[in-house]
Amino acid sequence: MGKKQWAVIFSIAVMAVFFITGAGHAAGGTWRIGTIYPLTGPLSKNGVKNFDGVKIATQMINDAGGVLGKKVVLVSADAPNPQAAASEANRLITNEKVTCIIGTQASSLSLAATVVAEKNKVFYIETEGVSGLITARGFKYLFRTTFSSGMMSAQMVDYIAKVVAPKMGKKPYDLKIAVIHEDGGFGTAISKGLKARAEGLKLNIVSDLSYSAKATDLSGLVLKLKQVKPDIVLAVQYINDAILFHRQAKELRLKSIIMGTTAGQGNPDFVKALGKDADGVIAFGIPSEFSIKNLSSQPKTDAAEFVKRYKDSHNGAYPSPTSFVGFAGAWILYKFILPRAKSLDPEKLREAALSLDVPKGQGVLNWGIKFAGPGAKNAGQNLRASAGINQWQKGKLRLIWPKEVATADLIVKVK
Amino acid sequence: MSSTLVVQLVISGILLGGIYALSSIGLTLIFGVMKIVNFAHGEFLMLAMYVSFWLFHWAHLDPYLSMLISVPLFFIIGILTYKVFIKKTIGAPILSQIFVTVGLSIIIENLALLFWSADFRTVSLSYLSRPIILGPFSGLGLEEIIVNKARLIAFILGISLSIAFYLFMRFSYLGKVIRATSQDRTTALLMGINIDRVYTISFAMGILLVGIAGALMIPIYTVHPFVGFEFVLIMFVVVVLGGMGSIVGAVVAGLFIGVVEVFSGFFIGPESKQAVYFLVFIAVLVLKPSGLFGEKGEEELERIEAIGE
Known part of the structure; x- marks a missing residue:
């Protein structure tokens, strides 16, 4: 075979890899993560705030060199109502091929979206919906970082x-x-x-x-x-x-x-x-x-950075608790779960999440991280989060x- | 079980009943004269509460003074509603009357939601914030009795209004005309009574009365687009229990339901008070289907022929 033929075969192979890995996103070395929040409609007031927290956490981790050297890319979806939440979850999973989703702010939306994710064995981080029903269903791939009702x-x-x-x-x-x-x-x-x-x-x-x-x-x-x-x-x-x-x-x-x-x-x-x-x-x-004055060392540094960035992008406004818990959810994924899993494979993410045992005050904000294991009444719930x-x-x-x-x-x- | 508590419960119950009676008189008038069940009555109450709220909010007008505006306003709203929506259904099958008033209630509710959002709005008046304390009456063995001023005002005005209205219907010429029409529409027509005008005035008066009720209730209750729904069921109970079309009946039934509600809320439990007054309601209807003060046959929805132009 001549040089030309090798070149053709090589380029075909490269294209094939691009196709298989979802149009080449992984090839550049990124983590593609889906997000579902109500960005329009009656729930959007808090949905946007919660998602702002996730976005700023993503900027922070990327500016610090990403997770394990790879940057995080968010594939965002808007879910104004439960029907949209379910169909957008479907779209993210089947069309965008994501295996990890962050969402959903409102409990009604969460209940709809997480059913789809669970059916497809996709790892799901719930950042704000507090309803007890969300974690009462014994889902394997659903993890709620914030407190429950x-x-x-x-x-x-x-x-x-x-x-x-x-x-x-x-x-x-x-x-x-x-x-x-x-x-x-x-x-x-x-x-x-x-x-x-x-x-x-x-x-x-x-x-x-x-x-x-x-x-x-x-x-x-x-x-x-x-x-x-x-x-x-x-x-x-x-x-x-x-x-x-x-x-x-x-x-x-x-x-x-x-x-x-x-x-x-x-x-x-x-x-x-x-x-x-x-x-x-x-x-x-x-x-x-939310005051961050009295947090312990690392969480305080992270939260201060978050507050600074939030203020810079919101005309000096201090973040609301909704934005704080959005940030906390994404931060737990980027700083604790993903580095352990080293992959977006839902099985590995799940194992990593379940293996976490971070004492209160040393995770993010004033929280620790310990998820209730399978078989628990509230499987997937972060037991070391606190309400207000x-x-x-x-x-x-x-x-x-x-x-x-x-x-x-x-x-x-x-x- | 102290006697103070019983007196307190009776007073709370009567004051609550006054509010029920007040909000139901307009409904019983409309039903009695026109045989139309106005399902939108609760929504008119809601509108009246909003009118008083906004006058207080924007013009700092005391809700009790705002009646000077809401009385003529709701009289006009009543006339317009009758002319545009209700008139065409007189003589139509009862089902279409129901559809019109239910439809009206849904439209008003959603317009309120659109314009004023689902926020809960209140009027707080400083001179009403401290309740009246009666007693202690050591001679009667009673400790202090607490009376809410806003409820007392609503009660006194509501009862005076009912009495005035009753006298008006009994002795004034227009009142007699209205009663004549409600008793026998065909004969009234033969006597040269302008039925259309009687209906217009009756409907407008019914809406006017609920306009007054709204102004009296805004210092007590929160207003939001669905507040009408919270009262409309009780209004119907009061009207049917008192005897459809009977003003005295509405007052007595209102007070009765208020007392039953407060007593059952205390002795049986707050969760069951609705069940209790509905039981009483059904029991009364079994014994006297026309209600406490209703004329026999009044409960039958007779069909009225359309009004000729």
Whole structure:
């Protein structure tokens, strides 16, 4: 064979390699990772923020030389609704040939997209959807880096026992705790988590009441609570019934400390409706703010870099917690999972993720990394992530827990 | 079980019932006179709450004063709604009447969603924030009783309005004409009554009444595009229980449902209060199908012939 023939064969071979590896992306040495977020439509407000965190994490890792010398390339998809989430997951997997996806911000979208990924054995990182259902399905390739709704409830109850009780000058089991919740799926699920944890810690639940979120009057409920005189009322409510409850509780002089969720008491409309009366009310769930001052060494450096880049690209605005958890999800993939797996093969990614055991405070933000293994009730859940506990203080919702990222201290006023 | 608590529950229940009665009078008027079930009534209530909210928000107008604007406004809205949507369905099969009012409710709800978004909006009035404290009445063995000012105002105005309205229907010429039309449409027509005008005025008055209810309710409740849906079911219960078309019935039934709701919410549990008042509702209807104050046969939806031009 002459030189010319060799050249022809060589170029055919090169082209073949290009085709097989998906139009040559791998040939240049990159990691192709799919992303699915609601970038348009009603969920896009937070979807874009969450995805911003992922994008900045990607820039950071690429500017630092990539992962194992190869740069990360994101193949982005927009999923305004669950149908789109499922079809975009399909498109990323079959057309774009990605084997690893980061998504999806909203739980409803996550539930749809992850089914497709799991069916195709594609590795999936959920960065923000908190619904307990996501990890309750026993999926093998799904990993949630952020906290779940169940962890939110457990951490709230722990906080009552460890911080609130001493601050009120009481032993945890001397506290009288009442649970009230709207009787839909949201209220029932979250309150179940609260009660289970409280029973586990042998706390004293004095009453447990449910009502319809469409109620036009809650005076019976308030008077019933008033009779048992709880120190703390854990109230799992939406915004409308939360406003009604707080108004009637104030008027009928219920003197308990009220702790709700960020879906109800944490909503900005809550403070608009209640004004000064919102002060002191606690809302657990999604952190309202994030301070990186007190993080430990490496996570602090990473987070500071993230904040700097975010501010540079957003006219000096400080990132919201949604962007922080987006960053954290991608960062866990780039810094911890991918370097161990050394490949985008879902089996290897999965093994790497399951082998991680990073203590709290040494992963990213104030989190550690330890995923619940297969067979666990919440397989794939990062057990060392933390939710947030916020408190209205002078009209502002401040983060009071976890301490490492908090922006204010708990204020307890015994009424 | 202290007596203070019972008194407190009764007062809370009666005040809540006042709100139910207030929001239902317009519905019972429209039904009584025109035999039209206005499924959009809750949405008109929602609109009324929004009108008072925006007047407060943009013009800092006190919700109680905003009634000066919403009364004529809703009278006009009532006339227009009647002329454009309702008039054509008089005499049409009941199903098409239902479709028109249900369709109207969906349109209003979605327009509200489009223009004002799904945010929850409230009016907070500083002079209402502290409740009235009655007692303690040591002679009666009662401790302090707490009364919400905004609910008390809604109750007093609502009941006065109902009485005034009742007197108007009973003694004024127009009231007599309206009653005559509702009792026997054909004879009224033969007596030279302009049925179309009676219907226009009745419908407009029904909408006007819900306009007043909206202004009285905005200091108490949050307004959002779906707030009408939260009240409309209870309005129907009140109207049917009281006897369709009966103003006295609507007031009595409203107060009754309010008290039942608060008591069952306390003694049985807040989750079951709807079940309890529906049980009471069904029991009353089994014993007296025309409702507490309804005239016999009033519950039958008779078909009315179309109004001639």
